[in-house]
Amino acid sequence: MTTTADDLVTLVRGFNPKTNEALIRDAFSYGARMHEGQLRHSGEPYFTHPVAVAAILAEQQLDDATIITALLHDTIEDTPASYSEVEQLFGSEVAELVDGVTKLTNLQLNSSETKQAENFRKLFMAMAKDLRVILVKLSDRLHNMRTIKAMRPEKQVQKARETMDIFAPLAGRMGMQWMREELEDLAFQVLNPEARTSIMRRFITLQKETGDVIERITTDMRKELAQAELEAEIFGRAKKPYSIWRKMEEKEQSFSRLSDIYGFRIITDSEEDCYRALGAIHRRWRAVPGRFKDYISQPKTNGYRSIHTTVSGRDGKRVEVQIRTRQMHDVAETGVAAHWSYRDGVRSRNPFAVDPAKWIAQLTEQFDGEDDHQNFLEAVKLEMYTDKVFCFTPKGEVIKLPKGATPIDFAYAIHTRIGSACVGAKIDGLRVPLWTRVKNGQSVEIITAEGQTPQVTWLDIATTGKAKTAIRRSLRHVDRARFAKLGRELARSAFEQVGKKATDKVLATAARALRLGDVDDLLEQMGSAELTGREVVSAVYPELSKVRGDEVERKRAVIGLELGQSFDRAPCCEPLPGERIVGITFRGKGVTLHAIDCDRLSAYEEQPERWLDLRWHDGSHPAAYGVTLDVTVSNDPGVLGRICTLIGEAGANIADLNFVERKPDFFRVLVHAELRDAGQLHSLMLTLEAESHVAAITRYRDTGVQADAIAAVENAQ
Structure with a gap:
C-alpha cells in the first residue's frame, strides 16, 4: 500500500524512470500540509485518500501531471489552496486539471432529470477539454467505493446507486473494463448484499x-x-x-x-x-x-x-x-x-490507443442538437449502457450500432438525410420490416424515396440517441405549425373557462413563467399535449386554479376508505364521481377504484377479501377527473377548434389529444378531458353529439393490452 512519497515515487519510477521526482514529492508535501488536521469518515487522515487515488493512476502507468493532480484534486475545494497558488507551484496544466476535477465533484449527477441532464452536458464538456479529469474522477470514485463502509448507510446507498448508474458505465464506455467491473461489484455489495x-x-x-x-x-x-x-x-x-x-x-x-x-x-x-x-x-x-x-x-x-x-x-x-x-x-x-x-x-506509442480528442468528439456529436433535457438524458444513457453490433452497407462499409438497433438506426448512422427519407430496408438481400433487430455481420440496404419524412412511430422503433434526436427534430419542424394552431384553440378554451382571454400578452407571460422560449413554443407544447391548459392558466392566474371552498377535496372524495388510505382510479374504466364504484386493495399501494361494470373486476372474483364497498362523496367535485372520449369528426377547417370550444364551454379542461386514425374526409381523435362528475360527462357528450361535424362519440374504455398488463401487475401484488 502506498503511504509515503517514497512509496509513490518508487511506483512511478517503475514505469517512468524519467519522472519529475522532485515535483511529485513537492505535490505530496503540499497536499499533506493543506489537508493537515482533516479526517475521513473512517477516522484516518484525509490525505490518505488523495495518495490512494494517485496510486491507482500510477498503476495505470499514467503521466506525471495526472498523478500530481490526484494528490491535489481536493485542495482547491476543501483547503485554503487557490487556483493561482497551484498554478504558480505546479504549472498551468496541473492547475487546469485540479480545477476540472473540482467542478466535476460539485456536479450533483443523481438529482432531478433536468438538473441531471444539464450536469451530463457539463460532464461531457469536461471530458472534451481534457479526458484526464475523468480519469482522476473515476479513480477517486473507485477508492471511495473501496472504503464506503465508513459512510452512513443512506449515504452508502446514494453513492452506490450513482456509481452503478453513471461512473461504472462511463468507465466501460472509456474501455476501462477492469474498473467498470470493480465499481459495479462494489456498488452491488451495497445495493444487494444478500444476492x-x-x-x-x-x-x-x-x-x-x-x-x-x-x-x-x-x-x-x-x-x-x-x-x-x-x-x-x-x-x-x-x-x-x-x-x-x-x-x-x-x-x-x-x-x-x-x-x-x-x-x-x-x-x-x-x-x-x-x-x-x-x-x-x-x-x-x-x-x-x-x-x-x-x-x-x-x-x-x-x-x-x-x-x-x-x-x-x-x-x-x-x-x-x-x-x-x-x-x-x-x-x-x-x-x-x-x-x-x-x-x-x-x-507509450501504442498503435491501438485511440486519440482522446477524436473519441470524445465522436461521442458528443451524437447529442448535439438535442435541446430537450429528458431526451438528452435518454440519448446519453442509451449510448453509455449498450453493447455494439457491427453491420455492413452494400459497399462493405462498417456501421457500428447498439445491440437491439433497427434499420432506422442504421439509416441515420449513415446520414440524417438517408434516415429521414427511409421507406424500407433489406437485410442480406431480403425485404424486412423497419422494426427488425439487426445482428452482427448482416448487410443492410436502406431504401429511400423523395418526399418521405420521419413518422411518429419511428420513435418507438429507433434505439440510438442520434436517430431519436433527428426524428424528434424533424417531427417538431413538420408539426410545429399544426401544433401551434391547435395549441391556440386549447389556450383560448382554457382561459375562457376561468373567465379570461388568451391574449398574446397573457400567453407571453405564461411562456416566461414556464421558462419557454416564446409564445410559439408554448402553443406548440399545448398542441402536442406536453402542456395542459390547466398548467398554462395556473402559470398566469394561480389563484384561479385552486379548488373552490365548497368543492370536495380529492383526498376525501371517496367514502368508505380507512383513515390515511389513499386511492387511484383504474385507467381501464376511469370511474367518475356519481358512478357506482368498487375498491380493490393492494398491499402498500392503497386502493384502486373500478366502475361497478368494469370487465377487469373479473380478475379479482376469487379474492373477495380485497373488495371494498365504496361510494363517491355527494358534494360538488372539482374538474380534476380525467375521462377519455373517442370522437369521429369531419376533416374540415376549424372543426377541431369548434370541438375544443364546446368542451371548454361545458366547463371541462382538455388534458390531451391523440389522433388515432386519419382519412381524407374524417378522422378519429381520443380527447382526454378533466371533468367534475358523470353528470357533466353526460351533458358534454350530448352537446358534442348535437354538433353537425361530429359523426360519432363514445366513452373510451381501455380493454386492450395495456389494461391486461395493468391487471397482471395488480394481481401479482
Whole structure:
C-alpha cells in the first residue's frame, strides 16, 4: 500500500524512470500540509485518500501531471489552496486539471432529470477539454467505493446507486473494463448484499464439488497452444458476482443453470498468432454458435481490440475466451487512458490507443442538437449502457450500432438525410420490416424515396440517441405549425373557462413563467399535449386554479376508505364521481377504484377479501377527473377548434389529444378531458353529439393490452 512519497515515487519510477521526482514529492508535501488536521469518515487522515487515488493512476502507468493532480484534486475545494497558488507551484496544466476535477465533484449527477441532464452536458464538456479529469474522477470514485463502509448507510446507498448508474458505465464506455467491473461489484455489495453473498456461497460450493476448474482448463489450453507451436500467456478467472447476477437476471436462469461463469484470456505476440490461437481452441473445443466476435478486424470506438469466442469446455461447461496481443491488452486494460500511459520512461506509442480528442468528439456529436433535457438524458444513457453490433452497407462499409438497433438506426448512422427519407430496408438481400433487430455481420440496404419524412412511430422503433434526436427534430419542424394552431384553440378554451382571454400578452407571460422560449413554443407544447391548459392558466392566474371552498377535496372524495388510505382510479374504466364504484386493495399501494361494470373486476372474483364497498362523496367535485372520449369528426377547417370550444364551454379542461386514425374526409381523435362528475360527462357528450361535424362519440374504455398488463401487475401484488 502506498503511504509515503517514497512509496509513490518508487511506483512511478517503475514505469517512468524519467519522472519529475522532485515535483511529485513537492505535490505530496503540499497536499499533506493543506489537508493537515482533516479526517475521513473512517477516522484516518484525509490525505490518505488523495495518495490512494494517485496510486491507482500510477498503476495505470499514467503521466506525471495526472498523478500530481490526484494528490491535489481536493485542495482547491476543501483547503485554503487557490487556483493561482497551484498554478504558480505546479504549472498551468496541473492547475487546469485540479480545477476540472473540482467542478466535476460539485456536479450533483443523481438529482432531478433536468438538473441531471444539464450536469451530463457539463460532464461531457469536461471530458472534451481534457479526458484526464475523468480519469482522476473515476479513480477517486473507485477508492471511495473501496472504503464506503465508513459512510452512513443512506449515504452508502446514494453513492452506490450513482456509481452503478453513471461512473461504472462511463468507465466501460472509456474501455476501462477492469474498473467498470470493480465499481459495479462494489456498488452491488451495497445495493444487494444478500444476492452477492448468495453467489459467493454458490461459488465456494461449486469449487468444492468440481475442484479448481480454472487451473484444469488453463493447463489444457497450454497443451493445445504448445502443440500448435504458439507462445502465449494464459489467464483464467471466475467472473465478478455482479456480472453473474446480471446474466441470471437477463436469462432468467438460476446459478446452477448458468454455464459461462469462467473467462480466459490468451495474450499472444502478434495479430497472426491471435487467429492461430483461435484455430487451436476451436479444434480442441466446440464453439458455441452466435458467441463469436472479432474486435480485431472491427475494433470498438475506444480502441478495444480482441477476439471473443465461447466454447464448451470440460463437462459441457461453457467458457469465454478472449485472444489479443500484448499491445491490444494494454489498451483493453486502460482504454482511452492508454494515450497518456508510459513504458520504460517514454510515452507509450501504442498503435491501438485511440486519440482522446477524436473519441470524445465522436461521442458528443451524437447529442448535439438535442435541446430537450429528458431526451438528452435518454440519448446519453442509451449510448453509455449498450453493447455494439457491427453491420455492413452494400459497399462493405462498417456501421457500428447498439445491440437491439433497427434499420432506422442504421439509416441515420449513415446520414440524417438517408434516415429521414427511409421507406424500407433489406437485410442480406431480403425485404424486412423497419422494426427488425439487426445482428452482427448482416448487410443492410436502406431504401429511400423523395418526399418521405420521419413518422411518429419511428420513435418507438429507433434505439440510438442520434436517430431519436433527428426524428424528434424533424417531427417538431413538420408539426410545429399544426401544433401551434391547435395549441391556440386549447389556450383560448382554457382561459375562457376561468373567465379570461388568451391574449398574446397573457400567453407571453405564461411562456416566461414556464421558462419557454416564446409564445410559439408554448402553443406548440399545448398542441402536442406536453402542456395542459390547466398548467398554462395556473402559470398566469394561480389563484384561479385552486379548488373552490365548497368543492370536495380529492383526498376525501371517496367514502368508505380507512383513515390515511389513499386511492387511484383504474385507467381501464376511469370511474367518475356519481358512478357506482368498487375498491380493490393492494398491499402498500392503497386502493384502486373500478366502475361497478368494469370487465377487469373479473380478475379479482376469487379474492373477495380485497373488495371494498365504496361510494363517491355527494358534494360538488372539482374538474380534476380525467375521462377519455373517442370522437369521429369531419376533416374540415376549424372543426377541431369548434370541438375544443364546446368542451371548454361545458366547463371541462382538455388534458390531451391523440389522433388515432386519419382519412381524407374524417378522422378519429381520443380527447382526454378533466371533468367534475358523470353528470357533466353526460351533458358534454350530448352537446358534442348535437354538433353537425361530429359523426360519432363514445366513452373510451381501455380493454386492450395495456389494461391486461395493468391487471397482471395488480394481481401479482
